[in-house]
Amino acid sequence: MKLPAPPKAFRRTPRPGEKNGNGRNGRNGAPPATKPTVKDTAVEGAATAVGWLDERTGASPFLRGFLFRKVPKGTNWFYTLGSATMFAFLSQAVTGVFLAMYYEPDPTRAYESASRITNEVFLGELVRGMHKWGATVMICLIFLHMGRTFFFGAYKYPRELNWVIGVVLLVLTLAMGLTGYLLPFDQRSFWATVVAVNINASGPIVGPYLADFLRAGAEFGPTTISRFYALHMLAIPGLIIALIGAHLYLVAKLGTTAPPWLKAEKKDLFREEV
Amino acid sequence: MAEPPKFDKKSRYTEPRGVAGAFEGETMTRRGLMTGTAMAAGGVATMAFLLPGLGFALGPVVEDTIPTRWQGVGPEDDFNPQTYVPRVINLVPEVGDAGKTTIYVRTFNPDRDKVIPGQDPQPYVAISTRCAHLGCPVRYIQASQKFVCPCHGGVYGFEGQVEGGPPVRPLDRFYTRVTAGRVQIGDRFSLNSELERFKPRDPSNHLDGLWQYLYPSRPTT
Numbered sequence: 001m002k003l004p005a006p007p008k009a010f011r012r013t014p015r016p017g018e019k020n021g022n023g024r025n026g027r028n029g030a031p032p033a034t035k036p037t038v039k040d041t042a043v044e045g046a047a048t049a050v051g052w053l054d055e056r057t058g059a060s061p062f063l064r065g066f067l068f069r070k071v072p073k074g075t076n077w078f079y080t081l082g083s084a085t086m087f088a089f090l091s092q093a094v095t096g097v098f099l100a101m102y103y104e105p106d107p108t109r110a111y112e113s114a115s116r117i118t119n120e121v122f123l124g125e126l127v128r129g130m131h132k133w134g135a136t137v138m139i140c141l142i143f144l145h146m147g148r149t150f151f152f153g154a155y156k157y158p159r160e161l162n163w164v165i166g167v168v169l170l171v172l173t174l175a176m177g178l179t180g181y182l183l184p185f186d187q188r189s190f191w192a193t194v195v196a197v198n199i200n201a202s203g204p205i206v207g208p209y210l211a212d213f214l215r216a217g218a219e220f221g222p223t224t225i226s227r228f229y230a231l232h233m234l235a236i237p238g239l240i241i242a243l244i245g246a247h248l249y250l251v252a253k254l255g256t257t258a259p260p261w262l263k264a265e266k267k268d269l270f271r272e273e274v
Numbered sequence: 275m276a277e278p279p280k281f282d283k284k285s286r287y288t289e290p291r292g293v294a295g296a297f298e299g300e301t302m303t304r305r306g307l308m309t310g311t312a313m314a315a316g317g318v319a320t321m322a323f324l325l326p327g328l329g330f331a332l333g334p335v336v337e338d339t340i341p342t343r344w345q346g347v348g349p350e351d352d353f354n355p356q357t358y359v360p361r362v363i364n365l366v367p368e369v370g371d372a373g374k375t376t377i378y379v380r381t382f383n384p385d386r387d388k389v390i391p392g393q394d395p396q397p398y399v400a401i402s403t404r405c406a407h408l409g410c411p412v413r414y415i416q417a418s419q420k421f422v423c424p425c426h427g428g429v430y431g432f433e434g435q436v437e438g439g440p441p442v443r444p445l446d447r448f449y450t451r452v453t454a455g456r457v458q459i460g461d462r463f464s465l466n467s468e469l470e471r472f473k474p475r476d477p478s479n480h481l482d483g484l485w486q487y488l489y490p491s492r493p494t495t
Contacts, residue, residue, distance in 0.1 A: 107368075107369035107370060107372050107373075108369065108370045185372075190372060191410060191411075191425075194408070194409045194410070195408040195409060195410065195425065197409075198407075198408040198409040198476055198477045198478050199408060199478065201476035201477065201478055201479060202408075202476075202478035202479070204488035204489065205488055205489075205490070207476075207478075207479075207489070208475070208476050208479060208489055208490065208492050209335055209492060211476050212334065212335045212492055212494045213331075213332060213334070213335050215334075216334040216339070217334045217337070217339030217340070217494050218339050218340050218474070218476075218492070218494040218495045219339070219340060219365050219366050219373070220366065220369065220372060220373070221339060221366050221368065221369060221373075222366070222368040222369050223334075
């Protein structure tokens with residue numbers, strides 16, 4: 001298989017005192033024969049900017065390995081479900097940040113601020129709708145991605161740890177669903193969260209304390225909603241971002257699996273070993 | 275003339291300890307000491323913000339968050355031993371409507387209500403509408419003299435005892451008293467299936483037999 005050619009090394013303008021092709025100092029060199037066009041200048045400028053970054057970060061070998069890595073034969077659309085989930089998360093993150101600009105996590109103000117987003121804020125209905133339906137889309141995509149991994153056997157050695165990280169990400173996403181459901185603070189979200197917290201309380205010994213932690217006390221109180229908001233906005237997304245990073249690192253490090261219906265090509269393997 | 279040794283080589287302080295990179299007599303390398311110190315300092319610095327932060331977040335779990343608050347629900351004449359009268363009390367005044375709840379109140383009925391030895395009977399029976407299954411609000415149906423829950427079909431009899439559905443114990447009640455002819459409602463308490471009184475528990479927590487120890491009463495109530 002032929003890899004795409006790596007980006008060409010850009011040609012830097014020689015610095016003062018540096019030798020260039022004709023043996024003269026760069027700054028005092030002979031002027032170029034033709035005046036560069038605007039396009040040339042733009043391309044040169046972009047290449048210079050990218051080159052400046054690359055020279056200081058050494059990112060290009062990493063990016064080449066990450067973006068142009070080999071994938072097995074038979075890779076198909078099912079392999080895009082993980083990326084789709086990540087884009088669903090990014091969409092939730094972006095719309096969530098904008099919703100936070102108008103939402104007030106206070107038991108007496110939450111409902112009004114949420115309905116204000118829907119009814120008055122410019123495009124508020126769209127952004128809130130994207131966040132609400134995007135949550136469902138993300139859960140669906142996670143389970144489809146998980147199903148792909150399971151039925152293709154992609155959880156097997158050496159990728160077990162990535163399966164475990166994926167399961168933690170699933171649990172965290174469900175926790176996002178739980179904590180986000182309370183925030184509109186209408187009758188449905190209030191009573192659904194009452195029931196959900198009491199389900200937490202049904203665990204022996206630790207359950208009642210867990211419920212107290214979630215409610216910040218024995219009853220839904222003045223800080224319950226801000227507690228859910230902080231978990232929904234800061235704690236769980238932070239963990240999700242960190243674990244997505246680990247998940248992607250392992251995907252790039254270990255590579256993806258071929259679909260199970262593809263037989264290993266023994267002849268080719270043999271040739272490579274020789 | 276050979277110089278006398280400066281120190282006794284046999285001393286247990288100077289014999290080699292097998293520590294890599296250590297000079298003679300050293301029990302710990304300089305690098306080891308510096309590494310250990312840096313790790314310890316980092317640990318102390320991390321704990322210095324992590325422990326107070328965790329305590330801050332977990333604080334409500336060990337605090338009594340529901341102060342005793344006697345609330346009047348009307349004169350004694352409003353209530354009778356035969357049927358329940360709905361009243362609204364404020365569990366958490368700070369959160370407005372979300373902190374209010376309906377209770378059902380009737381006078382103690384000596385012919386009907388069980389008296390548990392060692393537990394003073396309350397002058398009024400004030401039943402909480404918080405379902406003992408998962409906390410949805412139950413409603414009293416006068417025609418059948420039953421409390422029913424809209425969420426998962428829990429049914430309770432006249433005394434709040436479970437008669438059907440998933441609830442694990444009778445409906446909670448509140449302490450009651452009469453002050454200057456007016457009925458007042460106090461703290462919540464829970465009951466097991468024998469209608470014996472316990473400190474308040476969350477919905478879904480069993481209270482019969484050994485279960486009461488698996489669902490301990492908490493400092494918050």
